[in-house]
Amino acid sequence: MEERKDTLILGIETSCDETAAAVVKNGREILSNVISSQIDTHTLYGGVVPEIASRKHIERINQVVREALAQSGTELCGLSAIGVTYGPGLVGPLLVGVSFAKALSFASGVKLVGVHHIEGHIAANYIEDPNLEPPFLCLVVSGGHTHLVNVRDYGEYEILGRTMDDAAGEAFDKVARAIGLGYPGGPKIDVAAKAGNPEAVHFPRAKVAENAYDFSFSGLKSAVLNYLNSCQMKGEEYNQADVAASFQAAVVDVLTEHSIRAVRETGAKTFALAGGVASNSALRESLEKACAGLGVRFCVPQPVLCTDNGAMIAAAAYFELQKGAESGLDLNAIPNLKLGER
Amino acid sequence: MIVFESHSDEDTFRFASKMGREAVPGTVISLTGDLGCGKTVFSKGFASGLGVTEPVSSPTFTILQQYESGRLVLYHFDVYRIGDPEEMEETGYEDCFYGNGVTLVEWAERIRELLPEGTILVRIEKDLEKGMDYRRITVENTGG
Amino acid sequence: MKILAVDSSGLTASAAIVDDGVLVAEYTVSHKKTHSQTLMPMIAEICRMAELDPGSLDALAVAGGPGSFTGLRIGAATVKGLAEAWGKPVVSVPTVDALAMNLYGCTDLVVPLMDARRNEAYTGIYTFEEGELKVIEEQCALPLPSILEKINRIGRTAYFLGDGVPVFREQIGQLAKVPFYFAPAGSGRQRASWVGVLAMKFIQNGKAVDAAELGLQYLRMSQAERERTEGKKK
Numbered sequence: 050m051e052e053r054k055d056t057l058i059l060g061i062e063t064s065c066d067e068t069a070a071a072v073v074k075n076g077r078e079i080l081s082n083v084i085s086s087q088i089d090t091h092t093l094y095g096g097v098v099p100e101i102a103s104r105k106h107i108e109r110i111n112q113v114v115r116e117a118l119a120q121s122g123t124e125l126c127g128l129s130a131i132g133v134t135y136g137p138g139l140v141g142p143l144l145v146g147v148s149f150a151k152a153l154s155f156a157s158g159v160k161l162v163g164v165h166h167i168e169g170h171i172a173a174n175y176i177e178d179p180n181l182e183p184p185f186l187c188l189v190v191s192g193g194h195t196h197l198v199n200v201r202d203y204g205e206y207e208i209l210g211r212t213m214d215d216a217a218g219e220a221f222d223k224v225a226r227a228i229g230l231g232y233p234g235g236p237k238i239d240v241a242a243k244a245g246n247p248e249a250v251h252f253p254r255a256k257v258a259e260n261a262y263d264f265s266f267s268g269l270k271s272a273v274l275n276y277l278n279s280c281q282m283k284g285e286e287y288n289q290a291d292v293a294a295s296f297q298a299a300v301v302d303v304l305t306e307h308s309i310r311a312v313r314e315t316g317a318k319t320f321a322l323a324g325g326v327a328s329n330s331a332l333r334e335s336l337e338k339a340c341a342g343l344g345v346r347f348c349v350p351q352p353v354l355c356t357d358n359g360a361m362i363a364a365a366a367y368f369e370l371q372k373g374a375e376s377g378l379d380l381n382a383i384p385n386l387k388l389g390e391r
Numbered sequence: 392m393i394v395f396e397s398h399s400d401e402d403t404f405r406f407a408s409k410m411g412r413e414a415v416p417g418t419v420i421s422l423t424g425d426l427g428c429g430k431t432v433f434s435k436g437f438a439s440g441l442g443v444t445e446p447v448s449s450p451t452f453t454i455l456q457q458y459e460s461g462r463l464v465l466y467h468f469d470v471y472r473i474g475d476p477e478e479m480e481e482t483g484y485e486d487c488f489y490g491n492g493v494t495l496v497e498w499a500e501r502i503r504e505l506l507p508e509g510t511i512l513v514r515i516e517k518d519l520e521k522g523m524d525y526r527r528i529t530v531e532n533t534g535g
Numbered sequence: 536m537k538i539l540a541v542d543s544s545g546l547t548a549s550a551a552i553v554d555d556g557v558l559v560a561e562y563t564v565s566h567k568k569t570h571s572q573t574l575m576p577m578i579a580e581i582c583r584m585a586e587l588d589p590g591s592l593d594a595l596a597v598a599g600g601p602g603s604f605t606g607l608r609i610g611a612a613t614v615k616g617l618a619e620a621w622g623k624p625v626v627s628v629p630t631v632d633a634l635a636m637n638l639y640g641c642t643d644l645v646v647p648l649m650d651a652r653r654n655e656a657y658t659g660i661y662t663f664e665e666g667e668l669k670v671i672e673e674q675c676a677l678p679l680p681s682i683l684e685k686i687n688r689i690g691r692t693a694y695f696l697g698d699g700v701p702v703f704r705e706q707i708g709q710l711a712k713v714p715f716y717f718a719p720a721g722s723g724r725q726r727a728s729w730v731g732v733l734a735m736k737f738i739q740n741g742k743a744v745d746a747a748e749l750g751l752q753y754l755r756m757s758q759a760e761r762e763r764t765e766g767k768k769k
Contacts (some may be wrong), residue, residue, distance in 0.1 A: 141604070145612045152575060157620040218452065271427050384455075
């Protein structure tokens with residue numbers, strides 16, 4: 050009997066701020082995961098807002114890919130495919146990854162698979178939980194995206210809800226800035242909130258009339274800003290930790306409520322969390338508890354797989370490859386790529 | 392120069408919607424105002440006036456979001472995260488500014504030197520003396 | 536010496552294989568700017584038609600700037616990917632120098648003009664002496680009157696070429712104090728073959744580098760921007 054060969058995939062991610070590459074085995078096992086900003090001299094917590102210049106992508110792409118291959122002990126010729134994010138994102142950064150990946154593919158003869166960035170985030174859960182299979186519900190929350198998705202099958206998605214204005218991660222960053230916590234907002238609020246009272250200030254939990262699954266965070270952001278302004282006008286001091294905790298509670302409540310409603314209404318047995326905001330401890334805790342209460346399996350990737358990375362792209366590419374999907378040398382960067390679009 | 396006094400999000404939305412209805416191809420609008428002053432509300436109103444049917448969400452992280460469902464293509468920029476005008480190249484902004492769609496740029500003061508001649512300057516200001524929801528919207532046409 | 540060269544610095548996408556004195560293959564298209572989709576298939580095609588054995592390449596070359604930022608990155612990222620897979624060194628060639636090569640042999644002034652928007656051009660002043668390209672004014676980004684001032688001062692006949700010609704034609708007519716001509720279609724656009732030819736010199740002078748080191752030259756728009764960035768870095 051023929052021995053099943055392992056499927057090794059190199060995933061490349063350059064959709065916005067990060068230059069990342071990773072090698073993943075059989076869609077689930079990380080052999081290497083190289084993320085450019087984490088080998089920077091300015092660490093993620095250095096207080097410096099990261100540049101989005103794809104000048105950096107072009108400067109780093111070779112090293113990041115080389116490192117990913119070396120750490121995994123793989124050579125290009127040992128790969129089954131190269132997965133690359135081709136959207137959504139910024140056209141400049143996307144093009145660096147896509148152009149590089151196409152060239153690698155042509156020159157090495159390895160198959161090319163274009164991957165949707167958000168599908169990548171969802172796929173990070175396949176790595177975290179080797180037994181996770183569709184169907185399941187997934188909440189993807191990051192700086193740029195907030196989507197509640199019904200993952201019917203590998204590559205088959207139904208968007209149940211999305212943000213009408215600000216993404217959840219963005220709300221974290223803006224509020225953090227407003228209360229003097231600086232960048233990056235999410236982790237800073239997460240930490241500050243631990244020392245604060247989530248019921249100190251009641252901030253609105255917005256509903257969107259047209260669709261109970263949609264989200265709206267700009268009203269919450271305004272409410273926080275108005276609260277801070279009114280404190281200022283009254284000459285009162287506000288408690289940073291309390292504001293952080295109260296704001297966070299409002300966001301977590303809304304995200305949890307929508308997610309649990311979706312679980313109940315769709316009868317889902319499994320719920321997954323994904324995206325940069327999935328690293329937030331209060332959100333993880335809230336959803337874990339809510340799911341446990343319903344006897345629903347809860348999945349969330351470890352923090353390093355929640356923020357942008359190449360491993361999630363490699364994982365998503367694996368499942369695309371299983372379905373026979375393959376991209377040609379004319380693969381283009383599509384800044385507006387919609388989930389489920391090919 | 393036009394000055395419009397808005398007392399609510401709805402006022403801002405309606406005012407912006409009118410601008411959207413009247414926008415011509417190649418229009419570039421610079422939208423400036425502090426955090427929370429209603430730039431996204433304005434953008435939504437503007438998009439609605441342009442006939443965009445998709446939900447218009449904040450491009451703070453994504454920098455640029457494009458909408459094709461309206462009368463003209465809408466390029467909605469938020470350059471809050473841009474540190475240096477050179478970084479704008481990543482966005483392919485020239486094709487937007489000099490194309491046949493309509494461009495709306497939030498926090499445009501960060502890339503002032505890149506704005507083309509004829510950019511319409513919209514400024515949204517709060518005046519806490521007049522209430523939390525009050526906004527003064529100023530529209531200045533710098534066109535030649 | 537065998538080189539695979541790429542130029543996607545402007546509206547034109549071009550790829551070529553140059554083997555010592557022979558241009559083995561070249562594929563150049565000036566139609567819309569969809570380099571992101573067309574460049575790699577173009578490269579694949581010439582490799583196929585020339586039956587290229589990648590192992591026989593000495594290096595890869597790319598027009599490294601100035602030009603459209605997006606175009607430059609597509610070209611550079613593509614070349615970096617090929618070089619990575621084939622284990623070959625790379626060379627970055629100044630875009631404007633390569634453009635000037637279109638008028639090889641001209642002993643008057645050769646002035647390439649690339650539209651840099653905001654009324655500026657990526658340009659330079661060149662000529663040919665003893666069969667070699669001679670750089671009189673290094674490639675730079677300048678408002679048209681500035682480059683014309685330099686040309687007028689030199690006082691020699693000037694041949695203009697490049698995608699900036701239609702943009703600046705009228706101004707040139709008004710400001711030039713020397714006889715001038717515009718290169719005809721076919722001589723006016725980027726060609727990867729020139730990138731390959733110039734690359735050979737660079738390689739002979741030891742300027743080939745590992746793909747990871749390949750740098751691009753965007754060129755600043757103006758002194759003011761340059762100074763602002765210097766000031767910011769302090």
